[in-house]
Amino acid sequence: MIYFDNAATTFPKPETVYRAMDNCQRTFCANPGRGGHKLSLQSGRVILEARELLADLFNSGSPERIILTYNATEALNLALKGFLKRGNHVITTSMEHNSVVRPLKTLEKRGVDTTIVQCNEYGEIDISDIEKEIKKETVLIVSTHASNVVGTILPIIDIGNLAKKYGLDFLVDASQTAGLYEIDVNKMNISMLAFTGHKSLMGSQGTGGLYIKKGLELEPLMEGGTGSKSESLYQPDIMPDRFESGTRNTPGIAGLCAGIGFINSKGINNIREHEQNLTKYFMDGIRDMGSVRIYGTKSAGRQAPVVSINIGDVGSSEVSYVLDQEFDIMTRPGLHCAPLAHKTLGTMDQGTVRFSFGYFNTKEQIDEAITAIEKIAGGV
């Protein structure tokens, strides 16, 4: 069994992640931040540890400004709906996931003006195309760090500088990069960073978060019990409680801590190098097959470990199905919840077969995939 769907969720996780979650559940999983007994405090410390590890990872300082959410989608909804107001203008890219595009479409109905800047067929953006769209109502630029379809890395340092130059805020969707690429929210002028816990951060599903820079005021997406200022009928202002209503996923967050611990012990650069090597090896292995088309930059150094391909005119679902059934290789076909990206790549009808690699994948597995693709392509 070969799992190449790590851009959807990494699998397997490090052994320490499994153990941390099971240990949490079995030995101390009370309700964090509610009550002051031993187990509640121990659970609370796990939540705090996650905030500290994430604040260190993103060099943000202020662990209390790391909001722990259900997933990146909640984080992006909170960021977009909490920040943007009627009359505001926001600029984003044509490589965004539906978790950015769909909330923006809802916000358009509420009087927010949206511009989607077109990327080229490799998923690359021209900074000057963003700059051209800035007007006096513009308050925010939103960009993915790397495309979930073809892995193309967007120039977030340059976009951050542009945002700074014009006094705009900058929201980055790091769903495909957090835990794999160095992210420094201060150096990169990132105002808000949305991330998921269950991809390259190696944690459990049911975890994610949003970093919110100091001074940025958002409206909460949800209100409720926060375990703080219980006497008030109104949502408290204190961070992170303002944005964390209801019980957090303590066992999942314990797993997330272990996942980040694993990354720190292996070294983020070593992990990335391994995955980039696999990406390069894979693309080199299929590059010259006549009927195989690779989308995106085709350069492992310029993309996350995500490779989208098609074989002739065969539907991506069919190829993915054959890979799974005949070769026991798991990939994801279709549009990957990012229709604008597929329009950009010219793959709206066919979709793509997406191979996404993780730390536990090996060169031998890539060899098997190359052989399988060769066989499928030979029959086309």
Next chain:
Amino acid sequence: MIYFDNAATTFPKPETVYRAMDNCQRTFCANPGRGGHKLSLQSGRVILEARELLADLFNSGSPERIILTYNATEALNLALKGFLKRGNHVITTSMEHNSVVRPLKTLEKRGVDTTIVQCNEYGEIDISDIEKEIKKETVLIVSTHASNVVGTILPIIDIGNLAKKYGLDFLVDASQTAGLYEIDVNKMNISMLAFTGHKSLMGSQGTGGLYIKKGLELEPLMEGGTGSKSESLYQPDIMPDRFESGTRNTPGIAGLCAGIGFINSKGINNIREHEQNLTKYFMDGIRDMGSVRIYGTKSAGRQAPVVSINIGDVGSSEVSYVLDQEFDIMTRPGLHCAPLAHKTLGTMDQGTVRFSFGYFNTKEQIDEAITAIEKIAGGV
């Protein structure tokens, strides 16, 4: 170590819950509903199984109308903000948790009119007091099934009938009762039922949900990737995808399935009987201690297994601290995120020490608690 904080989260969970979660994580935890490979499909089946188990438990039919959320707070925010519109009037009770009250306070700012019906000092409501408040703008009644502070069970059958009589919708917060009391959404005329997975349903934190009756149209709280209709920039209309953007907490939901399986195997009535017996035994044991005040109905048959007390004028936090430190008994002091309930009970200043029992608690543990309370009360 004695854990009496089950109203915050049940601890421990059944062994089968731990195993289901660990097995899910280790053997098949891909992204459910994304892609069609073996592991994704297996993960998807867990999500579907949870919907089916919950639909059976609540006798709702239509598993696709069980929305799986992060927690009850998200479910309540979705229900209230998705349903109520400017100009609508909603009636609720003074026993609600802040997860109902705080979203309603936000909705008031958006032009929703709210009436909070006062309960008596035992947390009981007079149906005619609700009926009096119904006016032509009224569209919804919201009630907790049982108070999280004193356990008082609200007459949801009668409220449901009242709602039916006036053609109103009815939202029930079953955070303290789902998995412990029989809930039949059809018989009870419940339009929306919000629940958490990590309390009496015995599942993991990071799980909860909302049942939405057929024909009821809500606006989503969040939009994003749904793994369906990926070509559309707009949120799809199909259920449950419309309200489930982003990756679900598959391992947590696997645990929830095992938790419901545990309840079904033991029998919900047997579980409730055990917890009611403990509640009665506890109240009988402390009822006649001079300085101990019990709040609520003081009748185990009319309340969930939640007992709030105070000892003389000692602060609830101090009592809870002593119980934890000197007697290794874990309780929760303070306001329990329900200030209106405390105003109703007359405990706004002192808070209460809350004992909440679970299936794994024993009579011997209650004996220890009674002895501890006797000792603390003796020193007052």
